[in-house]
Amino acid sequence: MDLSYTPEEEEFRVRLREWLAKVLPALPAKPSPDDWPGRRAYDLGWQRMLYDAGYADVHWDASPTTRLIFLEETEKAGAPYVGANFVGLLHAGPTIAAEGSAGQRARWLPPILRGDEVWCQGFSEPDAGSDLAALRTRAWRDGDDYVVSGSKIWTSHAEVADWCELLVRTDPVAPRHRGITWLAMPMDADGITVRPLRTLAGSAEFAEVFLDEVRVPVANRVGAENDGWRVTMVTLSFERGTAFVGEVVACRRVLGELARAARENGRWDDPVLRGRLGRLNAEFRALWRLTQWNVSEAEASGGVPGVGGSVFKLRYSHARQELYDAAAEVLGPDSLDLDRPWVLDRLSSLSYTIAAGTSQIQRNIVAERILGLPKGR
Numbered sequence: 142m143d144l145s146y147t148p149e150e151e152e153f154r155v156r157l158r159e160w161l162a163k164v165l166p167a168l169p170a171k172p173s174p175d176d177w178p179g180r181r182a183y184d185l186g187w188q189r190m191l192y193d194a195g196y197a198d199v200h201w202d203a204s205p206t207t208r209l210i211f212l213e214e215t216e217k218a219g220a221p222y223v224g225a226n227f228v229g230l231l232h233a234g235p236t237i238a239a240e241g242s243a244g245q246r247a248r249w250l251p252p253i254l255r256g257d258e259v260w261c262q263g264f265s266e267p268d269a270g271s272d273l274a275a276l277r278t279r280a281w282r283d284g285d286d287y288v289v290s291g292s293k294i295w296t297s298h299a300e301v302a303d304w305c306e307l308l309v310r311t312d313p314v315a316p317r318h319r320g321i322t323w324l325a326m327p328m329d330a331d332g333i334t335v336r337p338l339r340t341l342a343g344s345a346e347f348a349e350v351f352l353d354e355v356r357v358p359v360a361n362r363v364g365a366e367n368d369g370w371r372v373t374m375v376t377l378s379f380e381r382g383t384a385f386v387g388e389v390v391a392c393r394r395v396l397g398e399l400a401r402a403a404r405e406n407g408r409w410d411d412p413v414l415r416g417r418l419g420r421l422n423a424e425f426r427a428l429w430r431l432t433q434w435n436v437s438e439a440e441a442s443g444g445v446p447g448v449g450g451s452v453f454k455l456r457y458s459h460a461r462q463e464l465y466d467a468a469a470e471v472l473g474p475d476s477l478d479l480d481r482p483w484v485l486d487r488l489s490s491l492s493y494t495i496a497a498g499t500s501q502i503q504r505n506i507v508a509e510r511i512l513g514l515p516k517g518r
C-alpha cells in the first residue's frame with residue numbers, strides 16, 4: 142500500500158486550492174435548512190460550477206486518490222456540501238458507472254455530473270431496513286414496463302428528486318435475496334405520492350414514498366432481472382466505503398473550531414474536556430488514515446470499495462456523535478439553544494449510527510466477512 146501522492150496529484154491539489162480560493166468568496170448565501178427547492182437549486186448550482194471548471198468527473202473518472210484530494214481540499218476550504226446530490230454523485234451514479242449499460246451510462250451520468258438531476262434512494266421499507274432482503278414492494282412485467290406497487294420509507298431528498306434508485310421484488314417465490322431487481326424510477330411518474338417526515342432536528346429531509354401501479358420502463362433496469370441484490374451490494378459498498386469520507390475532514394474542521402471556542406470561553410481549563418478533544422483528534426486522524434487505506438485498496442481492486450467500508454462507517458458515525466457531544470460540553474448551558482452553532486448538528490448526529498445501515502449490522506458484517514466468525518443466522 143502506497144499512501145504518498147504523485148507529483149501530478151499534488152499539482153491537481155494546488156490547482157483546485159487556487160480555484161476554490163477564487164470562487165468561494167463570491168458564492169450566494171446558503172438557503173435555510175427547510176427551504177428544499179432553494180437547497181436543491183443551491184446544490185445543483187455548485188455542482189454546475191464544478192462541472193464547468195472541470196472538477197465534476199473526479200467522482201467517477203479520476204483515480205480514487207484524486208477523489209480523496211478533491212474531498213480533502215473542498216472540505217478544508219469550506220466549500221458547499223454535496224447536499225441534494227449525495228445519492229446521485231456518491232452511490233447511484235457510481236453504481237450505474239460500474240453496472241449500467243453504455244446507453245444507461247450515457248443517459249444518467251452526464252446530468253448528475255452537470256448538476257441537472259437529483260437522485261434519491263428507495264431501498265428501506267417499513268419492515269425492511271436492516272433486513273433489506275425482506276423488502277416487499279412488488280414489480281411485475283407488463284409489455285415494456287414494470288408495474289410497481291408498495292411503499293418506501295426514510296427516502297432522503299425524495300421531495301426534490303428526479304430519479305430514484307429503487308429496489309423491487311420481481312420474483313415473490315424465489316429465495317428472498319434472489320427475487321430482487323434494481324430499477325431507476327422517474328420521480329414524476331404517475332402513481333407516486335411523497336409524504337415528508339420531519340426529523341428531530343426539525344428538517345423534513347426524508348419522506349415516505351407510496352407507489353401505486355407506477356410504470357417503470359424495463360430499459361431502466363440496472364443489471365439482470367432478479368439480480369438486484371448483487372447490484373445493491375455495489376451500491377452499499379460505495380455508500381459505506383466512500384460516500385462519507387469528505388465528512389471526516391469536516392469533522393476535523395469542527396474539532397479545531399471547538400478547541401478555539403473552548404479557549405475563548407474558559408472551558409479549555411477543564412483537563413477532562415481537553416483530554417476528550419485530544420482523543421477525538423487522534424480518532425479523526427486515524428479515520429483519515431483508514432480512509433486512505435480503503436481508497437488505496439479500492440484503487441488496487443478496480444474501483445469498487447471493499448468491506449473495509451463497514452469498519453469506516455461504524456467508527457466514523459460514532460466518532461461524529463462523540464464530536465457533537467463534546468460540542469455540548471464546550472457550549473455548556475448554551476447547548477440547549479437551537480440557534481447556537483453545532484446544536485442542530487448534534488441532534489442530526491444521532492441518526493448517523495442508523496442511516497446507511499445501523500452499527501449493529503456493520504458489526505455483524507465485520508464479524509462475518511472480515512473476522513470470519515460464524516454467521517448469526
Ligand SMILES: Cc1cc2nc3c(=O)[nH]c(=O)nc-3n(C[C@H](O)[C@H](O)[C@H](O)COP(=O)(O)OP(=O)(O)OC[C@H]3O[C@@H](n4cnc5c(N)ncnc54)[C@H](O)[C@@H]3O)c2cc1C
Nearest residue numbers: 262263264265270271295296297492495496497498499501
Ligand atoms: C437520516 C437517515 C436517512 C436515511 N435515508 C435513507 C434513504 O435515503 N433511503 C433509504 O432507503 N433508507 C434510508 N434510511 C434508512 C436506513 O437505511 C434504515 O433506517 C436502517 O437501515 C435501519 O433500518 P430500520 O430503521 O428498519 O431499523 P430495524 O432494521 O428495524 O432495526 C432496529 C434495531 O434492531 C437492530 N437489528 C436489526 N436486525 C439486527 C441483526 N440481525 N443483528 C443485530 N441487530 C439488529 C438494528 O441494528 C437496530 O438497532 C435513512 C435513515 C436515516 C436515519
